[in-house]
Amino acid sequence: MIRKLAREIREYKGAAIATPLFMVGEVILELMLPYIMSIIVDRGVQAGDMSVITHYALIMIACAFASMFCGIMSGNMAAYASTGFVHNLRKDMFENIQKFSFANIDKFSTSGLMTRLGTDATNVQNAFMMVIRMGVRAPLTIIIAMFMTFTISPELAPIFLVALLFLAVCLSFITVKSYKRFSAVFRQYDDLNESVQENVTNIRVVKAYVKEEHEIGKFTGAVVKLQKLFEKAESLIVLNGPIMSIAANGSMLALSWFGARLIVGGTLGTGQLMSMFTYTMNILMGLMMLSMLFVMMTMSIASARRIVEVLDEKPSITNPESPVFEIADGSIDLNHVSFGYYKGEDKRVLSDIDLHIRSGETIGVIGATGSGKSTLTMLLPRLYDADEGEVMIGGHNVKDYDLTALRDSVAMVLQKNVLFSGTIKENLRWGREDATDEELIEVCRLASADDFIRSFENGYDTYIEQGGTNVSGGQKQRLCIARALLKRPKVLILDDSTSACDTATDARIRASFRTTLPDVTKIIISQRIASIEDADRVLVLDDGRISGFDKPENLLKENQIYQEIYETQKKGEQE
């Protein structure tokens, strides 16, 4: 996983390597200071030699400035590398998501993808920056400081080893243990969020049933539970401080006791003892950083894993090796097609569908929710691939076509349709980028959208809000149909696309299709019998199987499901 992520650094590799290198410079120079200081004290001050003082003082200042320079460079490089890294991560994720098939998208869900591109990416970015900065700084500080102490006084240095061991044991114990407790806290957090969200969205129900007190009780329970869990987790973390202090103060006292004897014995200079005190602090700081780093890493591992999942996901539908670019006509043949959304499960959404449609026919599709109407049509532009059997358009298996060419020829107006923020023109041009204004108006006329667009103050330049919230449901549907028509498709699929339009508009749209698009195969899925009763043939689906496929008038005589639907709807109108 780490290697996988590391590959994403790419062009920022230079900076990612320069960061720790500069960091090495900064740390070494910084840690030289106490050593030089000990020389000033012992050979300069105590010996009363002014020239030593000025000489080494200049070296010290030079070191400090050089260290500052390295530090600034390192910080700068780290910012460059980490923002570049996350930039690449997001870019690759987004590009891979664009290659996803519907099956891939279903697997992650929209909010799952959002989290990965958002919070998860930020977490990994921060962890990455920590690693290339602190991950180098902390161990290096400990090693160099240890080395210096051994150089200065091999007799005193073991004190640090003892302190180090003590701390390493205690800190890792706390970190591991608290990680578990914090996971419990985060889980409880999710529950809490859910509770709040539920109340905010359901507030009308809560108020209508006068259940405020009940909800308050539920929420209070969740909050108090969170509080307890949090206190439990944090009560471990607060041990960090005292443990650090024990190590620090203990080393100081031990150093003083043994150091004093060495000084009096003449084997250690006072300045050297002073530098030892400073190194103590350095080593402890290094350890603290390490434990912090460890916590950060464990927290971002889950995020990293989620990101790698997206990067690793293989698009389940890809372009063939030598694709066919030309779709001859809109004839459709399904040869014993079966399909299920969840591989490995027996639950089939479509079973053994055998179906042949001539180019230019108008086909109605009807059946209960879950009978497989939408699924069936989604196999045509290869939004999903059939598990068994063949799906053919224009005489070729859909898998042989170039994906872009196929989807341009098979226009589909989806059930859950979406407009994007932008003007009406921009939205329509999703269908064909280089369409002229005249062409836009033409398709809008066909879709009965031209009139209402013109009634807007800004006409075709009216701005559509995100999610298309500022047009009505029926208007949205007609815009979506116009957008699809602009592709000049060979096959046009309308998946319950006129449900919010009134029956007259619905009929008008269908009539205009008949006259202006005679060669286009039209597949109309609808709940409304009126929308399909003038189709050439109607396909009745029942639980993933073909129940009937015939002229509407024949179905009315022979097909029980069709009759049932027909009666419930017609009765309402005649009463």
Next chain:
Amino acid sequence: MSNQRRPVNRGRRPGHAYTGEKMDFKVLARLLSFVMKRYKFHILIVLVCIVVVAFVQVRGSLFQRTLIDDCITPLIGSVNPDYSNLFAKLSQMAMIYAIGIISNFTYQKIMIRVTQGTISEIRQELFRHMETLPIKYFDTHPHGDIMSVYTNDTDTMRQVISQTIPQFFSSLLTIVMVFVSMVSISVPLTVLAIAMIALLQIALRRIMKQSGKYFIRQQDALGAENAYIEEMTEGAKVVKVFNYENKAIAEFNRRNDNLRSCGYNANKYANIMGPVSANFGNISYVLAAILGSLLILSGWTKLSLGSLASFLALNRSFNMPISQIAQQMNSVIMAMAGARRVFALLDEEPETDEGRVTLVNASENEDGTLSETQEETNVWAWKHVHSDGTIDYVRLRGDVRFHDVDFSYVEGKQVLFDIDLYAEPGQKLAFVGATGAGKTTMTNLINRFYDVQHGHITYDGIDVKLIRKADLRHSLGIVLQDTHLFTGTIEENIKYARPTASHEEVVQAARLANAHSFIKHLENGYNTKLSGDGSSLSQGQRQLLAIARAALANPPVLILDEATSSIDSRTEKLVQSGMDKLMSGRTTFVIAHRLSTIQNSNAIMVMDHGRIIERGNHSSLLEKKGTYYRLYTGDLEID
């Protein structure tokens, strides 16, 4: 798939940024007093502990002087050194350290309690208050923003209470103590140290300003990128169908590049702050060492080597708290922005309720009058206590009337004009008309989600404003357009209105709503757990549950807002017949989206732009050949 997306944290809203906000002392004071009121005693102990800790820290630095000057230097050269003085001093110091460690531990431990307790109480208070707010609040505030008050905003406050404020206090204390100690050692050295600090602060301020500027830009860029991701992933299927992938990638890359460059600048300045202040500290340390050495050698002042060692240690502990305070300022400012939003929610005006008329169980006397009882009689009465002390009982029947009602959500934009209507007990009234005609608004007024500005609404002859809201709402059932269910079992959801109902009653209600057969077929039946707004059920099934829920509540007046989304005809039939059964014998207001369901209404109101433009029953409206006729023949859209 769930159609109720969990809100995603879209980066912080603009103005929510790192700096750029000014410190809000009023909010800080309010937060502190919130904490103080509850944890006065705890805070007192914490303060004492912090003083002790700071004192111990300074003593630790000064100890180097004692060690070198008093314990080591006198012994240098002696043949038979006596370490008893050193031992005594070290033991004393060990004691002091021990006290420091204990104090430190104690105060941190107490602070956990204080912090978690405060945060928990803030959340509880937020929620308790939120439940009292009028619907208007929820209609006018984005739900994501309300959510983030509970999460992001309270979390930043947690950080501040648990760490920043105590650290701030201890830093301040340390600075004072260290300063005093430094002055006592050497005035010239202190002047040098202060000068260096001043320089550093100027430098840091400059860097911080840059960093803050870019952090704001980074947040904006992140927001823009997230918005794009959201739109493209939500519309992913459309993107595929239209081969729009490459264009989406191009636009995404543009935003992503922008985010990178803003993020780079923001992080660059933030990253160099550390090395700059650390090395400034080093330079200050070096300069102090040189000046100190010169002072010792020149003999101008009585500076000893031990004193210099202590001073150098002090100088370090002087730099640290000052940089800390600067950094803490940032997080305090951020947290105060969060606290301000928390308090803003707490300060929202709750729903007012001046109603005094209550709903009571009643029994009928022989003379036809009613009197109140404690038993469950299934006869309900409005108990109206007049100002002169006399009490009226009015039988609950379900007679609802609008008298010249005008209404507007926002002043100056009137939504309803002169609405007059009456619904006698058991009648069914339907509203039809385009989106925005005011249909839903009518129902918002009956249960007083909103209050009318002009005219009045009566319920059994009593102005609804006189009725206690809880009782008014108990007497009204409501089935909304979008079905909202709660986490819990199906049974709990049906029992939502009446938790005391028996299982038999639940089944009865489910049968009435035609929900029983599908519930029965679920693996765990009535104990099936629902989560995420019942996302495991189909739209139609959720509606059936909502009908069952209303049926169990058994109110005399019902408001039905028909679902717009298309469900298949079989389920639709079930829903419709469930609704019909629910409506029988109740006064019902139906907001219709399909004309087929309302033809048997006693009265149909055709609404347009806040006015009732036609009214009558189905056949009389058809004869009129007006708007209703055009809707019916499909000449006009209902939407």
